[in-house]
Amino acid sequence: MNEAKSSLKNQVGSVLLEALIAILIFSIGILAIVGLQAAAVHASAEAKYRVDASFLAGQLVEQMRVSDRTPDKLKTNFASPNGELYRAWRGANSRPEAGTVLATLPGAAAHPPVVTIAPSSQVQMAGNTVTITIYWKAPHEPVTNKPHRYISVTQII
Numbered sequence: 645m646n647e648a649k650s651s652l653k654n655q656v657g658s659v660l661l662e663a664l665i666a667i668l669i670f671s672i673g674i675l676a677i678v679g680l681q682a683a684a685v686h687a688s689a690e691a692k693y694r695v696d697a698s699f700l701a702g703q704l705v706e707q708m709r710v711s712d713r714t715p716d717k718l719k720t721n722f723a724s725p726n727g728e729l730y731r732a733w734r735g736a737n738s739r740p741e742a743g744t745v746l747a748t749l750p751g752a753a754a755h756p757p758v759v760t761i762a763p764s765s766q767v768q769m770a771g772n773t774v775t776i777t778i779y780w781k782a783p784h785e786p787v788t789n790k791p792h793r794y795i796s797v798t799q800i801i
Contacts, residue, residue, distance in 0.1 A: 689782065690792075696748050697778040697794035704733050704776060705798050713800055715763060715772055722774075724759045751781030755791045759795070764799060771801035 707729060708722055721729045735744025737753055748753050757778045764773050776798075779791040 685775060693749060693780050693782065693792065694794060697780065698796070700733070700745050700748060700757075701776045701794060701796035704730075705774065705796065706799075707733070708774060708800050713772070715761070718761045718772055718774075720801065722758065722759055723761050727759070730759055745778060749778065749780035750783050751791060752779060754782065755779035761800075771799055774798045774800050 669703065690747060694755050704722065708718060711717070711729070719727070721727050724730050724734075733744060734757055735741055737745035740746035745757050757776065759777075760775045761772050762775075773799070776796045778794045778796075780793075781789065781791040
């Protein structure tokens with residue numbers, strides 16, 4: 645009988661200890677889920693910026709395709725930094741209109757997009773090679789980080 649009583653005395657508080665350990669494990673799991681959710685939101689925002697940059701590059705390429713496609717006209721109208729249609733697509737630094745690069749992508753004013761137009765280097769392909777590089781930097785990123793970039797290379801015939 646004494647053995648049974650001493651055995652019970654040795655186990656007093658073990659349920660409380662097990663409950664505290666279970667709460668600790670549960671809390672760590674919840675913190676991990678919150679961290680994963682934050683990472684998912686961050687990745688979603690980055691993906692949105694990439695999609696926006698892709699859309700903007702495609703928009704400029706389509707403007708090129710429906711315009712006068714002679715090399716001189718393409719350079720005059722679309723090459724950065726002085727092409728008239730390039731400047732309209734990029735947006736004004738002071739008050740960019742909706743749908744322009746500067747209004748759509750954060751940090752694009754500090755790193756303006758670059759559009760280069762060159763004759764095709766491939767013999768079998770006539771026309772011009774257009775390279776569009778769009779930069780952006782998310783608002784939450786440190787100043788020391790390099791800007792993100794999206795590069796589109798297209799053949800305009």
